[in-house]
Amino acid sequence: MAGEAFVKAAGDINGPCMVCLTPTDTGVGIKGATHGLARGLLMLGVNPKLVLSIIEHRFGRGARIPVDTHHGIRVCVPCAAASGCEATLMSGSSMPEFLYDFSSEG
Numbered sequence: 842m843a844g845e846a847f848v849k850a851a852g853d854i855n856g857p858c859m860v861c862l863t864p865t866d867t868g869v870g871i872k873g874a875t876h877g878l879a880r881g882l883l884m885l886g887v888n889p890k891l892v893l894s895i896i897e898h899r900f901g902r903g904a905r906i907p908v909d910t911h912h913g914i915r916v917c918v919p920c921a922a923a924s925g926c927e928a929t930l931m932s933g934s935s936m937p938e939f940l941y942d943f944s945s946e947g
């Protein structure tokens with residue numbers, strides 16, 4: 842159970858919960874660029890040591906993410922609830938309807 846498994850799961854929009862790796866069809870929408878996405882991942886309880894790796898895995902090292910990008914983060918309902926967030930259904934590549942806006946974070 843290395844961090845690598847989490848990073849791979851997080852890079853796959855159809856993968857399991859990004860926090861606990863349990864397969865799930867729910868997720869949380871996050872709006873923001875690199876820092877906003879990082880804040881959102883931390884909010885959801887993703888291991889802080891893995892946040893940068895997850896973002897680099899998804900977008901490539903040093904990638905510039907537009908600030909109004911909507912990210913669909915796959916998270917199970919219990920993990921979302923544990924961090925005070927609301928997870929909603931994600932089907933295929935569709936975005937969760939509930940969006941947390943971190944675009945002011947950059």
Ligand SMILES: [Zn+2]
Pocket residue numbers: 858859860861862863916917918919920921
């Ligand atoms: Zn979970």
